Amino acid sequence: MTLRAATALVGAYDTAVGVVPGVTPTELCAEAIRGAVADAGLALGDVDGLITCNAMAQPILYHAEAMAEYLQLFPKLCLSLATGGGTTVTALAHAAAAIQAGEVDTVVLAMADSLRSGLTRDQAMRMQSSTGHPDFEQPYGPTVPAYYALIAQAHMARYGTRPEHFARVAVDTRAHAARNETAQKRDPITVEDVLASRPIADPLRLLDCSLVSDGGSAVVLTRADRARDLARPPVYCLGFGEGHSHEHISQAHDLTASAARESGAAAFAMAGLGPTDLAFAQLYDCFTPTVLVELEDLGFCAKGEGGTYLASEGMGPGARLPVNTHGGMLSHCHPGNPGAMFALTEAVRQLRGDCGERQVAGAEAGLVHAQGGIMSSHATLVLGREV
Amino acid sequence: MERIQPQRIDGLAAPYFAGCREGELRLQHCPSCGHWQFYPRPFCTACGAEAPAWEAASGQGTVASFSVVRRGLSPAYEAPYTVALVDLAEGPRMMSVIIGCEPEAVTVGAPVTVCFEQWSEDLSLPVFRLDETGGVK
Ligand SMILES: [Zn+2]
Numbered sequence: 001m002t003l004r005a006a007t008a009l010v011g012a013y014d015t016a017v018g019v020v021p022g023v024t025p026t027e028l029c030a031e032a033i034r035g036a037v038a039d040a041g042l043a044l045g046d047v048d049g050l051i052t053c054n055a056m057a058q059p060i061l062y063h064a065e066a067m068a069e070y071l072q073l074f075p076k077l078c079l080s081l082a083t084g085g086g087t088t089v090t091a092l093a094h095a096a097a098a099i100q101a102g103e104v105d106t107v108v109l110a111m112a113d114s115l116r117s118g119l120t121r122d123q124a125m126r127m128q129s130s131t132g133h134p135d136f137e138q139p140y141g142p143t144v145p146a147y148y149a150l151i152a153q154a155h156m157a158r159y160g161t162r163p164e165h166f167a168r169v170a171v172d173t174r175a176h177a178a179r180n181e182t183a184q185k186r187d188p189i190t191v192e193d194v195l196a197s198r199p200i201a202d203p204l205r206l207l208d209c210s211l212v213s214d215g216g217s218a219v220v221l222t223r224a225d226r227a228r229d230l231a232r233p234p235v236y237c238l239g240f241g242e243g244h245s246h247e248h249i250s251q252a253h254d255l256t257a258s259a260a261r262e263s264g265a266a267a268f269a270m271a272g273l274g275p276t277d278l279a280f281a282q283l284y285d286c287f288t289p290t291v292l293v294e295l296e297d298l299g300f301c302a303k304g305e306g307g308t309y310l311a312s313e314g315m316g317p318g319a320r321l322p323v324n325t326h327g328g329m330l331s332h333c334h335p336g337n338p339g340a341m342f343a344l345t346e347a348v349r350q351l352r353g354d355c356g357e358r359q360v361a362g363a364e365a366g367l368v369h370a371q372g373g374i375m376s377s378h379a380t381l382v383l384g385r386e387v
Numbered sequence: 388m389e390r391i392q393p394q395r396i397d398g399l400a401a402p403y404f405a406g407c408r409e410g411e412l413r414l415q416h417c418p419s420c421g422h423w424q425f426y427p428r429p430f431c432t433a434c435g436a437e438a439p440a441w442e443a444a445s446g447q448g449t450v451a452s453f454s455v456v457r458r459g460l461s462p463a464y465e466a467p468y469t470v471a472l473v474d475l476a477e478g479p480r481m482m483s484v485i486i487g488c489e490p491e492a493v494t495v496g497a498p499v500t501v502c503f504e505q506w507s508e509d510l511s512l513p514v515f516r517l518d519e520t521g522g523v524k
Contacts (some may be wrong), residue, residue, distance in 0.1 A: 122461065125460065125461075126460075126461070129460060132482075133426065133482075134393065134394040134395075135393035135394055135395055135396070135400060135426070136393070136425075136426045136481065136482060137482045138391045139390060139391045139392060139393055139506060139512060140470055140482055140483060140484050140512075141390065141391070141456065141459065141460040141461075141463075141464035141468060141470065141484070142454075142456070142460070142470045142482065143456060143458065143459075143460050145454075145458075146454045146456050146470050149454035150452040150453070150454055150470070150471075150472055151452070152454075153452045153453060153454055153495060154451065154452040154495060157452070157494075157495035157496070158495075198457075198458075199457040199458075200457055200458050201454045201455070201456045201457060201458070201470075202454055202455040202457065202490075203454075204454075248482075249472070249482075250472055250480055250481055250482040251426075251480070255451065255452055255472070
């Protein structure tokens with residue numbers, strides 16, 4: 001039995017993002033859960049499934065259990081999941097499967113963290129670089145930007161991709177953020193600005209790197225038949241796909257192609273849609289090369305042509321395929337693992353037609369892609385207004 | 388301030404780190420199917436055979452990719468330094484650093500040769516130099 005259109009997103013909520021001091025990740029997570037449930041026109045008691053992800057700034061051993069207790073929620077399904085940045089879409093796929101199996105009716109997926117205010121810069125850097133192999137990678141001092149720079153450099157060597165191609169991702173993302181008053185960075189930038197920003201790990205410069213932020217976000221997922229009677233227009237989950245290729249970048253079988261090929265192909269096949277059917281795509285943008293590789297691997301352009309695609313088509317407002325219409329993690333916010341949650345809530349708002357100045361005209365279907373680790377775990381979701 | 392040390396140098400990986408001390412890069416080599424692997428496991432990932440043997444590798448390889456880190460991980464890591472993925476002649480890929488040259492001299496595909504750098508009082512780790520002689524074919 002297919003998961004196609006079995007479930008719909010009926011509630012979405014983002015807390016304040018960026019620099020949000022004096023509030024713990026638990027408080028942000030609770031606000032997001034309550035906000036998303038209210039947005040759906042439901043009560044907390046209607047929620048029988050809760051999925052969360054642990055917070056780096058406030059690690060809790062049994063995170064989802066602790067959040068349920070905090071809210072005095074007594075669900076039938078209560079899980080803390082962790083596939084890094086991919087958690088958002090991976091968790092949603094499993095929530096949808098649990099709903100379709102009849103295990104639960106209504107699941108809240110909620111994530112929050114305070115990387116900006118809850119950790120020092122060095123703590124945040126160490127925490128994130130600990131994704132490297134403790135014996136055979138970390139001793140050499142790779143930073144998280146360096147891991148992604150290895151992918152960028154390999155892509156440049158193999159396909160002739162240039163730093164200005166990566167820079168275009170940052171520039172167009174910022175143009176989206178300029179239209180989103182909640183975004184952390186809104187001042188327009190140029191390719192020259194990116195190329196002149198501080199070198200971090202060649203070929204990546206400061207403006208090729210995502211932000212470090214605080215923030216929380218939640219969505220409510222329920223049965224499609226139930227969704228039609230709720231407060232907001234339902235946004236149907238039409239296709240899910242996952243792909244997993246490695247954890248450590250030194251063990252990746254291919255540096256320039258990712259398991260987004262598998263996750264994207266599976267999601268499109270389930271949805272019965274293809275790349276040209278979408279009004280927008282929200283792609284994981286921890287660093288600019290990530291987006292370029294995802295554009296290729298999800299089939300928005302041919303393999304190796306991400307650079308020329310970005311140079312000719314772009315991905316900003318008005319582009320053939322606008323990408324990261326909220327401003328992504330490069331310009332909206334990146335509180336670590338929750339990063340892709342804001343891509344998901346943006347996709348919901350775009351498909352509801354609620355995006356005001358930045359609304360993509362006639363948005364009927366869109367895509368959210370999340371990845372975790374170092375291009376390790378990939379999960380793709382195709383969403384639509386209609387079944 | 389000391390650089391990050393490998394967490395576990397005894398047990399399964401002991402022959403690897405012993406090799407590093409003796410200036411020899413050792414990899415696991417499966418006697419059943421001939422597969423070379425890194426990092427170490429108690430089985431061969433190609434054929435499933437138990438207990439692959441440890442053997443000396445050639446120490447030759449090519450740069451699969453690299454990045455000159457301009458903002459170091461911590462004060463123990465003085466930037467710039469060049470983190471690289473090295474494709475060893477035997478097949479496995481490993482992370483390391485390229486030393487002994489200007490960062491700008493490193494390119495994808497460049498041949499490299501292993502050498503060993505003291506990481507703590509009693510531990511060395513394999514690092515690589517650009518191979519001026521042309522390296523592996
Ligand atoms: Zn074998």
